[in-house]
Amino acid sequence: MSETTAAAPHGAPQDNGAAPPLLEVSDLHVEFHTRDGVATVLNGVDYHVRAGETLAVLGESGSGKSVTANTVMGILPMPPAKITGGAIRYRGEELLTATEERRRELRGENVAMIFQDALSALNPVFTVGFQIGEQLRTRRGMSKRDARNRAVELLDMVGIPGAKQRVTNFPHEFSGGMRQRVMIAMSLALDPDVLIADEPTTALDVTVQAQIMDLLADIQREREMGLILITHDLGVVAEVADRIAVMYAGRIVEQADVHQLYAKPCHPYTEALLASIPRLDSKGTELQAITGLPPTLTRIPSGCPFHPRCPRAADRCTEIDPPLTALPGGRASACLFAEEMAAR
Amino acid sequence: MTQNSTTEPILEVDGVVKHFPVKAGAVVKRTVGHVKAVDGVSFTLNKGETLGIVGESGCGKSTLAQVLMRLEPPTAGAVRFRGEDIFGKRGAELKALRRQMQIVLQDPYTSLNPRMTVGDIIGEPFEIHPEVAPKGDRQRKVQELLDVVGLNPDFVNRYPHQFSGGQRQRIGIARALALRPEIIICDEPVSALDVSIQAQVMNLLGNLQREFGLSYVFIAHDLSVVRHLSDRVGVMYLGKMVELGTEDEIYTRAAHPYTQALLSAVPVPDPSVREGRSRIRLVGDVPSPVDPPSGCRFRTRCWKATEICSTDEPELKVRSGGGAHQSACHHAHAENLLPG
Numbered sequence: 001m002s003e004t005t006a007a008a009p010h011g012a013p014q015d016n017g018a019a020p021p022l023l024e025v026s027d028l029h030v031e032f033h034t035r036d037g038v039a040t041v042l043n044g045v046d047y048h049v050r051a052g053e054t055l056a057v058l059g060e061s062g063s064g065k066s067v068t069a070n071t072v073m074g075i076l077p078m079p080p081a082k083i084t085g086g087a088i089r090y091r092g093e094e095l096l097t098a099t100e101e102r103r104r105e106l107r108g109e110n111v112a113m114i115f116q117d118a119l120s121a122l123n124p125v126f127t128v129g130f131q132i133g134e135q136l137r138t139r140r141g142m143s144k145r146d147a148r149n150r151a152v153e154l155l156d157m158v159g160i161p162g163a164k165q166r167v168t169n170f171p172h173e174f175s176g177g178m179r180q181r182v183m184i185a186m187s188l189a190l191d192p193d194v195l196i197a198d199e200p201t202t203a204l205d206v207t208v209q210a211q212i213m214d215l216l217a218d219i220q221r222e223r224e225m226g227l228i229l230i231t232h233d234l235g236v237v238a239e240v241a242d243r244i245a246v247m248y249a250g251r252i253v254e255q256a257d258v259h260q261l262y263a264k265p266c267h268p269y270t271e272a273l274l275a276s277i278p279r280l281d282s283k284g285t286e287l288q289a290i291t292g293l294p295p296t297l298t299r300i301p302s303g304c305p306f307h308p309r310c311p312r313a314a315d316r317c318t319e320i321d322p323p324l325t326a327l328p329g330g331r332a333s334a335c336l337f338a339e340e341m342a343a344r
Numbered sequence: 345m346t347q348n349s350t351t352e353p354i355l356e357v358d359g360v361v362k363h364f365p366v367k368a369g370a371v372v373k374r375t376v377g378h379v380k381a382v383d384g385v386s387f388t389l390n391k392g393e394t395l396g397i398v399g400e401s402g403c404g405k406s407t408l409a410q411v412l413m414r415l416e417p418p419t420a421g422a423v424r425f426r427g428e429d430i431f432g433k434r435g436a437e438l439k440a441l442r443r444q445m446q447i448v449l450q451d452p453y454t455s456l457n458p459r460m461t462v463g464d465i466i467g468e469p470f471e472i473h474p475e476v477a478p479k480g481d482r483q484r485k486v487q488e489l490l491d492v493v494g495l496n497p498d499f500v501n502r503y504p505h506q507f508s509g510g511q512r513q514r515i516g517i518a519r520a521l522a523l524r525p526e527i528i529i530c531d532e533p534v535s536a537l538d539v540s541i542q543a544q545v546m547n548l549l550g551n552l553q554r555e556f557g558l559s560y561v562f563i564a565h566d567l568s569v570v571r572h573l574s575d576r577v578g579v580m581y582l583g584k585m586v587e588l589g590t591e592d593e594i595y596t597r598a599a600h601p602y603t604q605a606l607l608s609a610v611p612v613p614d615p616s617v618r619e620g621r622s623r624i625r626l627v628g629d630v631p632s633p634v635d636p637p638s639g640c641r642f643r644t645r646c647w648k649a650t651e652i653c654s655t656d657e658p659e660l661k662v663r664s665g666g667g668a669h670q671s672a673c674h675h676a677h678a679e680n681l682l683p684g
Contacts, residue, residue, distance in 0.1 A: 060538040060539060060540060061538055161628075175629045177629060178629070205400035205401055205565065206400065206565065206567070206606060206609045206610055207400065207605055207606060207609045207625075207626045208400075208629070209609065209611075210609035210611075210623070210625060211625060211626075213611075214625065232538065232539060233611065234539065234613040235568075235610065235611030235612055235613045236611045237613075238611065238612060238613045238614055238615040238618065239611045239612070239615075239618050241615075258615045259615050259616065262613065262614060262615050262616070263616075272540070273539060273540060274613065276539060276540055276542075276543035277539060277542075277543070277568070277613060278543075278546065278568040278569050278571065278572035279568060279571075279572075279613070280567055280568045280571060280595070280607070280610050280612060280682060281595075281612070281682045281683065283571055283572060283591060283592075286547055286550070287543035287546055287547055287572070288543065289540070289543035289544040289546075289547055290540040290543070290544075291544075293508050293510070293511075293541070294538075294540070
């Protein structure tokens with residue numbers, strides 16, 4: 001047991017000795033101090049992303065996937081949030097203890113983020129050209145004209161027709177999909193090597209979603225970026241991810257290669273999620289719903305946080321909180337039955 | 345769900361049109377155009393069946409729901425409930441009709457009054473229709489309804505904020521069930537819910553249909569959800585129904601290019617098919633419903649479009665194969681777009 005858990009503090013097991021991770025989150029703990037008490041929002045999150053890799057962070061609302069991303073970006077509102085432990089390393093450099101000045105340097109330049117709701121993430125009173133160019137002027141010392149020209153290039157790259165004319169438009173003059181393209185253009189302005197996309201297509205229609213996911217995948221391939229895709233959509237994950245980290249109640253409960261995860265989930269939560277979704281290619285009668293509700297974060301159950309909803313739960317699950325433990329094949333699961341599930 | 349459906353029509357929708365005027369001018373408002381939200385939609389809902397309506401935002405599916413519920417007057421067209429025109433009804437007749445048709449809305453956070461207890465929310469229909477439940481009997485009826493939708497009957501005095509999203513949607517469903525309607529119009533009932541909760545609510549809707557012989561008009565943008573619950577499916581684009589058929593016809597033999605594009609864009613939760621899947625990627629955005637394209641409304645984004653598409657508007661009719669599979673495309677050709 002001790003041998004297998006040794007890998008856990010540094011998160012996901014290092015598979016086949018590939019390049020060191022660009023960005024690594026380890027054992028991250030975050031609390032929110034609320035009127036109802038202390039909510040344990042992150043309870044030891046471990047993940048990493050390498051260059052040219054897409055890591056999908058999959059979870060339902062309240063699982064902590066966005067809070068992790070916001071902590072990485074250093075945009076968590078503190079208070080009410082409080083980072084109570086863990087580390088975030090970018091190319092080996094510790095971010096949580098870095099100065100605010102250093103973090104600002106890294107933000108955008110090295111690690112950039114795009115958000116779900118592009119309309120509220122963009123400033124309504126400035127043209128998109130101004131907003132994309134702003135970073136280039138302040139951080140790269142570009143002239144107004146050069147920044148504008150670069151903004152046109154970026155808009156063109158993300159597939160906005162007539163970029164030269166559209167650069168003077170305001171955010172409300174774009175459709176939802178086009179606005180998300182503007183956000184992507186903005187996030188790429190300083191050539192980051194890690195891009196965090198927080199539910200980038202959730203607000204979009206399915207045909208537009210497909211366009212945006214294709215665009216993100218192309219950009220990621222071309223630039224060899226590390227892409228962290230935060231989503232709740234099991235379909236989107238299956239189409240684009242290389243690796244998946246499944247979150248539940250503030251921690252990673254399973255981490256695996258995309259093909260492994262869908263073929264043989266090794267955590268009961270992942271297994272139940274996959275069984276509960278309606279399929280496009282078949283018309284079932286009854287869906288296998290997961291009973292109950294996700295835990296309230298101010299009162300996370302003892303032992304494994306999933307045990308009240310888990311079909312496999314045994315008595316010891318109420319006492320032992322299993323750590324994320326390495327399994328054969330470079331994957332990991334936080335379940336007492338993980339080895340049993342892996343051996344099926 | 346199919347086992348209960350019949351071919352006895354309960355709701356006939358005939359050429360429903362809903363245009364919203366676009367006004368301009370600061371002092372004197374004048375109408376400068378119309379948003380053609382729904383522009384001639386016809387279908388029949390049979391007793392005990394679920395008719396799914398899919399389409400992207402702005403296609404008019406929610407406006408259609410509002411018109412069917414008589415929350416918005418139609419610009420043209422007729423809707424008949426058991427053969428009687430619903431738009432002609434007034435007073436007591438209208439009130440009686442309202443008992444038969446209820447709606448479940450998308451957002452369980454804003455569709456419940458935060459100042460009312462759950463008991464009052466679910467019991468409110470009884471205030472309006474006291475003949476359904478005499479006063480002394482209401483509390484018991486409300487508790488029965490809570491039980492039917494899988495909530496603890498003791499929660500009757502709680503407020504909406506004390507419930508999770510999935511539980512609130514159950515409250516919304518209980519309210520819709522209160523008057524024992526024949527038809528429930530579900531407008532995106534599960535799209536605001538988390539994956540693990542969505543399945544619970546979908547199962548509940550399926551069970552209630554079997555138990556009470558309900559007919560559903562199930563409006564959603566998620567094609568997998570619609571397939572799971574529907575017997576027949578209609579696909580809407582820019583205010584028009586472009587394809588209508590059985591669930592199997594629409595999903596495995598889609599004939600309209602828009603349906604095909606929709607199906608091929610849905611991400612499939614199976615990474616083993618992601619390489620080999622045929623994909624149709626539409627370019628551009630949906631045109632404005634104020635000034636839709638001439639002829640076929642989809643032609644500006646369609647890879648099959650030819651001369652005729654810009655001049656002649658294709659009619660929704662049976663094109664090929666057999667049965668009642670209708671599509672509105674000059675170049676309709678059935679294809680299976682699903683992976684595997």
